Amino acid sequence: MKTLFFLSIVVLCSCLNQTGQNKNIENEIVTAQISDKIIGKENITNEIAGSSYMKRATGYFTIVKNDTSEFMPIFSESRNDGDIEISLNLSYDNETETYSQRLSELKLILPKASQEFNFDSLSSMSIGRLILTGDLAIIITEEYKNRFGENEKITTADYKEISEFLLETSLTKNLNELFKPYSKSVERVGIEKVFFTDKRELLRYSNISRDSTEIPDKILDFMTRIEFRNK
Numbered sequence: 001m002k003t004l005f006f007l008s009i010v011v012l013c014s015c016l017n018q019t020g021q022n023k024n025i026e027n028e029i030v031t032a033q034i035s036d037k038i039i040g041k042e043n044i045t046n047e048i049a050g051s052s053y054m055k056r057a058t059g060y061f062t063i064v065k066n067d068t069s070e071f072m073p074i075f076s077e078s079r080n081d082g083d084i085e086i087s088l089n090l091s092y093d094n095e096t097e098t099y100s101q102r103l104s105e106l107k108l109i110l111p112k113a114s115q116e117f118n119f120d121s122l123s124s125m126s127i128g129r130l131i132l133t134g135d136l137a138i139i140i141t142e143e144y145k146n147r148f149g150e151n152e153k154i155t156t157a158d159y160k161e162i163s164e165f166l167l168e169t170s171l172t173k174n175l176n177e178l179f180k181p182y183s184k185s186v187e188r189v190g191i192e193k194v195f196f197t198d199k200r201e202l203l204r205y206s207n208i209s210r211d212s213t214e215i216p217d218k219i220l221d222f223m224t225r226i227e228f229r230n231k
Contacts, residue, residue, distance in 0.1 A: 038063040039112045044074065055079045058116065059089070060109040071097045071105050075113050077121075084117050086125040090132035098209045099135040107178060119182045120230075125175075127224035131197060134206035136171060141220040143169045152196040152218055162222075163189050175226060187229035194222040 045057045057076040062069045074087040088102075097105070113119075130137045147165055154162070166172060166189035176185045196218040203212060 036064055037108060039109060040068065041112070042072070045076075048074065048076075053079055055082075058113070060113055062105045062108055069097065069105055071102050073106060073109060075117050077117060082118075082121050083123040084119065084121045085123060088125065088127050090128050092132070092205050096207055098207050099133050100209065102133075103174060103178065110178070110182070114182060119184065122179075122182070122184055122228055124228060125226040127226065129221055130224055131202045131219055131221045132206055134202070134208050135210060136174075137202060137206070137219050137221065138208070138210060138215055139170045140166075141216055141218075144220050145216075154194050154196075159191055159194060162194060163191055166191070171224075179228065180231075183231045184228045185231050186226055188227040190225040190227060192223040194220070197221045 040061050040063050042059045042061075043056070044059050045054060048054075048057055055077045057074055059072040059074045061072040070091075070093075072089055074089050076085050076087070077083070078085070127133065130140060144162075144165070167186065172186045172189065179185065199212075199215045199217055199219050201221075202208070202215065202219045208215065
């Protein structure tokens with residue numbers, strides 16, 4: 001069926017002039033690519049921790065050619081104040097998606113989720129441990145060392161400065177770009193349990209696109225929570 005579809009495009013375009021031909025082929029290919037991607041969802045209100053405080057919770061995921069992604073961010077609405085929160089729901093199973101792939105999938109998911117959840121009330125996003133983001137953890141580690149040097153001894157007294165530093169990193173830049181269409185930007189990066197861990201733990205729990213020989217021996221890690229503001 002897909003072969004016949006593209007043959008039809010070729011036959012149709014052969015009747016057009018060269019400029020029109022290029023335009024039509026491009027539009028049809030884009031349409032075909034979009035039609036291959038489906039956004040699935042699952043009501044998981046009663047399946048996650050803290051469900052008694054939630055009005056509802058929905059997990060969204062992408063399906064490409066019958067291949068369902070393992071990445072399923074969860075969108076929840078608070079029963080008390082109606083705030084919307086996103087949990088990236090990253091696991092320790094060394095999922096196949098890299099950081100860039102997850103960003104691409106989240107970009108596809110957000111328009112669907114925004115139709116069902118009021119993004120005007122989107123207040124926060126829980127990422128979990130930084131090392132579960134894979135390549136992003138490496139980038140943040142490099143940016144940290146460029147700013148603070150090689151000192152890997154971190155105390156709670158340093159948390160405020162690190163939190164402010166994170167507003168200038170790739171993490172915030174990526175999220176601001178991702179949520180720009182929804183008039184949201186990062187106001188604060190909340191962190192807990194900040195320390196440096198061995199790169200073997202990073203490789204154990206995440207899929208990395210970078211060559212392992214280029215990864216620093218120690219990787220910055222912490223629990224991460226994003227707070228949004230309206231632009």
